[in-house]
Every structure is written in structure tokens, then in C-alpha cells.
Amino acid sequence: MMNAPARGFTAEEFQARTQRAQALMAAQSLAGILLTTEPELAYFSGFQTLFWQSPTRPWFMFIPASGKPIAIIPEIGAELMRHSWLDDIRTWSAPAPSDDGISLLTDLLLPFATRGQKIGMMKGHETYLRMPLGDWERLISALPDLEIEDATGLVQGLRMVKSDAEIEKIAHICAVGSAAFSAVPSFIHQGQPLEEVFREFRRTAIGLGADNTPYLVGAADQGGYADVISPPTTRPLRAGDVLMLDTGCIWDGYYCDFDRNWAIGHADDAARRAYDVLWRATQAGIEAARPGNTCRDLFTTMSKVISEIDPSGGDIGRLGHGLGLQLTEQPSHAAFDNTVLKENMVLTIEPSLSYGDGHMMVHEENIVVRPSGGHLLTKRAEAELPVV
Amino acid sequence: MMNAPARGFTAEEFQARTQRAQALMAAQSLAGILLTTEPELAYFSGFQTLFWQSPTRPWFMFIPASGKPIAIIPEIGAELMRHSWLDDIRTWSAPAPSDDGISLLTDLLLPFATRGQKIGMMKGHETYLRMPLGDWERLISALPDLEIEDATGLVQGLRMVKSDAEIEKIAHICAVGSAAFSAVPSFIHQGQPLEEVFREFRRTAIGLGADNTPYLVGAADQGGYADVISPPTTRPLRAGDVLMLDTGCIWDGYYCDFDRNWAIGHADDAARRAYDVLWRATQAGIEAARPGNTCRDLFTTMSKVISEIDPSGGDIGRLGHGLGLQLTEQPSHAAFDNTVLKENMVLTIEPSLSYGDGHMMVHEENIVVRPSGGHLLTKRAEAELPVV
Known part of the structure; x- marks a missing residue:
């Protein structure tokens, strides 16, 4: 067995990552970024679970223009997420095929749509949408005024260094x-x-x-x-x-x-x-x-x-x-x-x-x-x- | 070490799976099903690689109304796919951010769009879209007449038994x-x-x-x-x-x-x-x-x-x-x-x-x-x- 460094990161590190993202978001006029994928949730919160291997439940995170990220996750992950540096953890009892987090996301995003603000999503090379395509279509049709811009370069640019x-x-x-x-x-x-x-x-x-x-x-x-x-x-x-x-x-x-x-x-x-x-x-x-x-x-x-x-x-x-x-x-x-x-x-x-x-x-x-x-x-x- | 059964499946098994899918597709008036996810590609072809862990390359399979599935995959997977029961393997040199399989998919699907035929996709509960959302948006806007229907129940129903x-x-x-x-x-x-x-x-x-x-x-x-x-x-x-x-x-x-x-x-x-x-x-x-x-x-x-x-x-x-x-x-x-x-x-x-x-x-x-x-x-x- 080789000697290992300490596990995890300090809250300061997650704060610094989030603030760097927010500076780039401001430059790109993004009022927030919606994330659906494991490495991005880990990057901004330290949330780490093999439970991602089950395709049953979607997991979401929202990076606002300022302040800490917001987790929108299945209740089964709440206990683990409460150990992270996040404060705002919104959960539902998943799986719930009729509403797997979609109404929670709609509530979160509606004010941005109403104000005509832009939201980032990772839509580019080496990304995928880790939620049902049908749910995504329902979400965007519930928010017809929401402007969505590709934030792939922004997030990947941060993670590269x-x-x-x-x-x-x-x-x-x-x-x-x-x-x-x-x-x-x-x-x-x-x-x-x-x-x-x-x-x-x-x-x-x-x-x-x-x-x-x-x-x-x-x-x-x-x-x-x-x-x-x-x-x-x-x-x-x-x-x-x-x-x-x-x-x-x-x-x-x-x-x-x-x-x-x-x-x-x-x-x-x-x-x-x-x-x-x-x-x-x-x-x-x-x-x-x-x-x-x-x-x-x-x-x-x-x-x-x-x-x-x-x-x-x-x-x-x-x-x-x-x-x-x-x-x-x-x-x-x-x-x-x-x-x-x-x-x-x-x-x-x-x-x-x-x-x-x-x-x-x-x-x-x-x-x-x-x-x-x-x-x-x-x-x-x-x-x-x-x-x- | 415990004694293990033989690895793999017979070509007859893949043929039977495909024909069962095609019978259900006929009943649902689907001219084909487009698949993007690992378990589905494995189910219809036996294609098995840990390379799925890299998010860099998308992999596609198309189940036509009759005949064998068609693979649309990165060239790096061609050698392995040639060991499967499939005959029609279409490849591109991935990664290619400007066209990661999208023109191959457009060529494949255009005749169906032209003929007004319906294609199935897995869009429902416990599925996700394993390709960049931006590429998906480009694909469907290149095929405005293509009718896409949810085939989640069809595929999951087969795989359950x-x-x-x-x-x-x-x-x-x-x-x-x-x-x-x-x-x-x-x-x-x-x-x-x-x-x-x-x-x-x-x-x-x-x-x-x-x-x-x-x-x-x-x-x-x-x-x-x-x-x-x-x-x-x-x-x-x-x-x-x-x-x-x-x-x-x-x-x-x-x-x-x-x-x-x-x-x-x-x-x-x-x-x-x-x-x-x-x-x-x-x-x-x-x-x-x-x-x-x-x-x-x-x-x-x-x-x-x-x-x-x-x-x-x-x-x-x-x-x-x-x-x-x-x-x-x-x-x-x-x-x-x-x-x-x-x-x-x-x-x-x-x-x-x-x-x-x-x-x-x-x-x-x-x-x-x-x-x-x-x-x-x-x-x-x-x-x-x-x-x-």
C-alpha cells in the first residue's frame, strides 16, 4: 500500500472554482449554468458516489451568478450532499417518472426566463445530456422564453487547468x-x-x-x-x-x-x-x-x-x-x-x-x-x- | 476461481432479439430505432468495451425494419465491431468536433424523413441522450420532416425478459x-x-x-x-x-x-x-x-x-x-x-x-x-x- 494524500478538498477550493466560473459567466452574460453530469457536479461540490452507475435517477446542479451552487437531486443523495459545502439542496423522492425533478427545475429557472436572462448548458463536444430527452423537451417547452447558450468551453476551460x-x-x-x-x-x-x-x-x-x-x-x-x-x-x-x-x-x-x-x-x-x-x-x-x-x-x-x-x-x-x-x-x-x-x-x-x-x-x-x-x-x- | 459459463452469445440470439424488436416496431409503425447508449448497443450486437468510459466519442446503432442492425461508430471501434454478427459498419475518424457522426446519421435517416416514416428513440424514464445536445439539435434541424417517437417502452420491454x-x-x-x-x-x-x-x-x-x-x-x-x-x-x-x-x-x-x-x-x-x-x-x-x-x-x-x-x-x-x-x-x-x-x-x-x-x-x-x-x-x- 502506498501512502496517500488526504481525501477531499477544502471548502475554499470549491469556492474558488465557483467564483472563477462566475467571473467567466459574467463575461459571457450568463445568469446561471445548469449541469447534469457527474464530473461537473463533483467539480463544483465534491459530491462523489458510484450511484451514478444507476441510470434511474437524474441529478442536477445550478451555478448561479453569485453564491454557492444549488443541488437539485434525488432524496437518496441528500445525506451525502449535506456533507458538501452547499447550503441549498432541493430534493424529490426519485424515481418519479411523472416528474423526475422537472417541476423543481421549472421553479428554479422560470424567474430567469421571465427576466429574459441567458442560462448556460454543456451542449458541445465530449458532453452529453444526462437526463431523459423527453424530460428535457418538457422542461424547455415549459420555459419557452428561456435563452440557453452553450457553456461547454467555459466549464471545460476551467476544468482543464x-x-x-x-x-x-x-x-x-x-x-x-x-x-x-x-x-x-x-x-x-x-x-x-x-x-x-x-x-x-x-x-x-x-x-x-x-x-x-x-x-x-x-x-x-x-x-x-x-x-x-x-x-x-x-x-x-x-x-x-x-x-x-x-x-x-x-x-x-x-x-x-x-x-x-x-x-x-x-x-x-x-x-x-x-x-x-x-x-x-x-x-x-x-x-x-x-x-x-x-x-x-x-x-x-x-x-x-x-x-x-x-x-x-x-x-x-x-x-x-x-x-x-x-x-x-x-x-x-x-x-x-x-x-x-x-x-x-x-x-x-x-x-x-x-x-x-x-x-x-x-x-x-x-x-x-x-x-x-x-x-x-x-x-x-x-x-x-x-x-x- | 469459480467455473464460468462461455462468454458471448450466438448470432442466433442476437438475430432473435432483433427480430423481436422488429415485430414490435411493425406494430408501432416504426421504420427504425436509433440508439446511442451502451447497454442497447450491447444488447443488439454484443459490442462490449470499457471505452464507453471516455466521453469523447459518440456511438450509434440503427435497428431497421428488417435485417441486421447498422453500426455508426468511431473508426477505433471498427475492428472490435467486425467480430460481431453485424455486416453494415459505418465509421468516421473520431474525435471530429465538427462532424462526430452527424453527416453519417443524416445520410442514413434522410430517406426515412423524405418518405414520412417514423423513427424511434429512447426518450423516456431511465434513459439519456449519449451524444452532445448540440449535435442532436443539429441532426434534427437537418431532418425537419423526420418524425421521432419514444421507443423506451419497446426496448426496455424486450430487455426486461x-x-x-x-x-x-x-x-x-x-x-x-x-x-x-x-x-x-x-x-x-x-x-x-x-x-x-x-x-x-x-x-x-x-x-x-x-x-x-x-x-x-x-x-x-x-x-x-x-x-x-x-x-x-x-x-x-x-x-x-x-x-x-x-x-x-x-x-x-x-x-x-x-x-x-x-x-x-x-x-x-x-x-x-x-x-x-x-x-x-x-x-x-x-x-x-x-x-x-x-x-x-x-x-x-x-x-x-x-x-x-x-x-x-x-x-x-x-x-x-x-x-x-x-x-x-x-x-x-x-x-x-x-x-x-x-x-x-x-x-x-x-x-x-x-x-x-x-x-x-x-x-x-x-x-x-x-x-x-x-x-x-x-x-x-x-x-x-x-x-x-
Whole structure:
């Protein structure tokens, strides 16, 4: 078990986050922001429960122009929410298919509609509406004068730059993940079904201090793998396989997201070369992760190295992303993303490439943006493909 | 490690599910159903990936009036989807904020709009729209003539009644969960922080064969607990505590969802009495889970026993629910739910009550509806509050 920092955040931190949001809202003439999704409720209140896994009940939060956020939540969450810094907690006995919070929301929002004020919602890229679409349609038809504007950029912009306390949590779970990856050679062996490798990795990561390992994907095949999002099979590890494990472990609500590759028994030249190119692409990405550079710059920098053996850069669509309360967050290291890097952004550096006969390989590290470039939160992968 | 059934389903099973949907669609004059959510894509295709945890990419499936479902998905998922029974897989290189599948969907749906045909979407209770609201608004404004009808009841009605192969999977994960709960007395002790109890439970369940333990909530406090959705604290177990653990373990995409209670060192009369009432309420619920009875009947039957000490029946809003590809599914054992039970529905029986000074207690078992009543998939909880 690794030593962990304190759980939770101070009320001052939630207040500072809320006030930063409110300053941006004022600049955008928003009288409030209505939120429906787990990471946003956690960001502004610290409310953390696995109960989100049940689709039965919607949860809402409203950020007013000033003062504390307002929770509009099922009664089952009231006791937990009362431990947060919030004062105004409005509840109903959910599930109630005929009125799952809609009349509470209507009461809350009607004065804004009447006054002709604008409300923000997250409607953009990487968001979704975590409530029934039919309820949403009923809500907006009950408030025909309510003007709704996209607040995706505002909220994502805040969440991208992490506080010291957030970075401490992410650094901790990255350290736990690094220790779990370091242990992999001690528990894998030829003949072991891939699903047992997954099982042992999860038990190891939890034993080292992860709250859980919600995300674990990977693959193993002769000379390389062809897919990076599949669940494990019962296929046994064989000499000549390249094994990849990619994990999102979680601690106190914050994720790591990185991977490691191993050759089983021996490695062929093509796999060694792919590994070397990706290791150097990662290195170039880490060094380029300085304030002032853009995500597009990171993409271009890594693509240049990748193009030594793969001009396409693979079809994954991006070479890394933000990280924090979600396994993947804004921004994206992609040609389309001109987000300017700022100090204290936490990012994955994740180059991938195609090689040989339908093989692909992915590398991934987690960093925090510092003036001198990316500061590693993960223990850097070995410079040459490790043979186990 | 417990012996597991085979993973996956036959193509015949997916075909049968699709044809049952298509028969209901014909009766409702639907020319197709557009789906955006993980359990529905899994139900009709077997597509299973933890990649859903990343909010970056939307995934779509369209069930036409006849023939196989059509996948409209990010290129990163194409390799995995090609292993399913589907033939028509349309992909784009996501993420692409300017067009994340929207032009592919427009091309697919335009002929239906032109012909004035109706399309189904899941817009009702316990659903959400897993795509950006802004993209949804763009899609429907590009298809002003498309008539969209709620298909929630149609899809949920199909998913509620499980096939033999689905029941086998749920029975397996319930057996794994039961074995993990049986092991709890062997690893808990006074002075142990609750978060260590959680960690050890997860490692045990995975070691016994769970793919993961995505859901684990619980509480422990003197004479009883007050909240059932919180993450664990570092508070050590003490003599006089009532400890509750409630888990959703998963195997091959299917969940168990049940809990167990223990007294630490000794139990007081109030906790013993609450346990006894809930055990009998559960028993009454299991016996009433016969085809022809309604969910409301189950609620009433359990409420009658609960009212021996708690006239309110607690504020959780329902006394159980469906179970399968999701931790909680339709139907709900609540006064508002008149769903008629059918053979092979898999349900939780989950009575709860309030007692003493702000304490609550929850019991939960998982059953499959059989002509003679609920058939237990979980190993029945002990009839008296176990003291550890």
C-alpha cells in the first residue's frame, strides 16, 4: 500500500472554482449554468458516489451568478450532499417518472426566463445530456422564453487547468498505476490466459492503493496487437507476443490513464522498432508540453516522429488528451485542437502507430504542464521494449 | 476461481432479439430505432468495451425494419465491431468536433424523413441522450420532416425478459458475489478502516472470478448506518457497528446487485429487529415474484411487512428493480409501476426501512421470475443478523 494524500478538498477550493466560473459567466452574460453530469457536479461540490452507475435517477446542479451552487437531486443523495459545502439542496423522492425533478427545475429557472436572462448548458463536444430527452423537451417547452447558450468551453476551460490539490491526487494514482505496471513481470507467464493477466493487474493495483480499476483494456498477439479497446480473451500468452495493458485506475475521484508494452519471451525487430519510435515520439511530446504551445503543436511534434515508420499516424484520431475527474477530458492532441497549453494542465501523451501486417502499438504517459515542459506523473516506460 | 459459463452469445440470439424488436416496431409503425447508449448497443450486437468510459466519442446503432442492425461508430471501434454478427459498419475518424457522426446519421435517416416514416428513440424514464445536445439539435434541424417517437417502452420491454443464456451469466456473477460476501467475515476485523474493507472485498470478488467490481457502496456505524450511497471513509470498524456492503460485480457485461449486513462484535435489539423485518419482507417479495403479479404488488407486499416498524418504507423511492446489462434496469418495484411480471425477468428484491435515531437498513437479493415465485440467484442472506 502506498501512502496517500488526504481525501477531499477544502471548502475554499470549491469556492474558488465557483467564483472563477462566475467571473467567466459574467463575461459571457450568463445568469446561471445548469449541469447534469457527474464530473461537473463533483467539480463544483465534491459530491462523489458510484450511484451514478444507476441510470434511474437524474441529478442536477445550478451555478448561479453569485453564491454557492444549488443541488437539485434525488432524496437518496441528500445525506451525502449535506456533507458538501452547499447550503441549498432541493430534493424529490426519485424515481418519479411523472416528474423526475422537472417541476423543481421549472421553479428554479422560470424567474430567469421571465427576466429574459441567458442560462448556460454543456451542449458541445465530449458532453452529453444526462437526463431523459423527453424530460428535457418538457422542461424547455415549459420555459419557452428561456435563452440557453452553450457553456461547454467555459466549464471545460476551467476544468482543464488543475489545482495543486488535484495534481496531488492525480500524481498519487499515477504512482499507484506505475507500481502496478512494475509488478506485471512478476505475475505474467507464458500459457496464462489474457483474462487472468487482467484479473491479477486489477488485484495488484487495488492492493497498492487504487480505489478501483474501472478502465483496463489491452491485447496480446504474435509480433503485435491489432486492437486497443477490446475486453480480454482466454487466449494464453505465448512466446513472441507483444502484450499491452492500458489502465485507468482511480483514487478519490481522479484517474490515471497510461499503458505499458512487453514482449513475451522474445521480440522481433519490427516490434522493437515500433517501440523505439513511439518512445521517442512520447519524449518529443513531453518536451513540447510547455505553456504557449498548442495541442496541435503536440500533435504535429509527435506525428513527425511517428512518420518515420507510419505516415498515417494511425486512426485513433488523436495523440493524447486531458485527464482528471474523467479518464479522458478536454483538450485533444489533434490537428483540429488549437487549445493553448497552460501551466498545471494534466495531459496524457499518447502516440500510436501502425506497423507490419495490421499491427498497431500505443504508448502513453501522464504529465503536468510546467514552464520547462511536461513534468512526468508516471514512471517513464523503459527506453527499449522490455522482454519478459 | 469459480467455473464460468462461455462468454458471448450466438448470432442466433442476437438475430432473435432483433427480430423481436422488429415485430414490435411493425406494430408501432416504426421504420427504425436509433440508439446511442451502451447497454442497447450491447444488447443488439454484443459490442462490449470499457471505452464507453471516455466521453469523447459518440456511438450509434440503427435497428431497421428488417435485417441486421447498422453500426455508426468511431473508426477505433471498427475492428472490435467486425467480430460481431453485424455486416453494415459505418465509421468516421473520431474525435471530429465538427462532424462526430452527424453527416453519417443524416445520410442514413434522410430517406426515412423524405418518405414520412417514423423513427424511434429512447426518450423516456431511465434513459439519456449519449451524444452532445448540440449535435442532436443539429441532426434534427437537418431532418425537419423526420418524425421521432419514444421507443423506451419497446426496448426496455424486450430487455426486461432475459434469455436462458443471459440468466446463466447473471447467475454466475451472483454466485461469485455470494462467495465474496461469504468471505467477508474472514477478512474484516475491529480497527480496520472501512476503505480497507472495500479494497479487500474488491480483490476477493475479482479473485473469485468477477471481471470487475464497478459498484461497491456501504457504510458502518454504531447501531446502524444512515446513508447507502457514500464512498468509504477511513473510519475503523468498531464493536457495536452495523456494517453494510452493497455490490454490483460484473461478468461478461452482466451485473449482480445485492448487499449484506453484519454486526461487529455485538448487535443491539433495534438492529436485530430491523434485520428480521427486512429478512421477512424480502421473503415475502421473493414469494410474490410470480408471473401475473405486478411490480406494484411486490412493492405493496414488502411495504406491508416493513410497516411493522416503519410506516414510511424509507425514502429510497422503490424496493427493487430489474437487473442485467445495467446495475439497475426497468422495472421498478414502486407504487407507480404497474409492469406485469413475466417468467424470466431478473429482479432485485430490495426492501429498506428507517429505524431508531436516523438509522436505515437495506436488504437485497437477486431472483429470476418463475411460475412458482422468485428463484434465488444469490445465496440467501442469513435469517438473523450475523455477528462477526
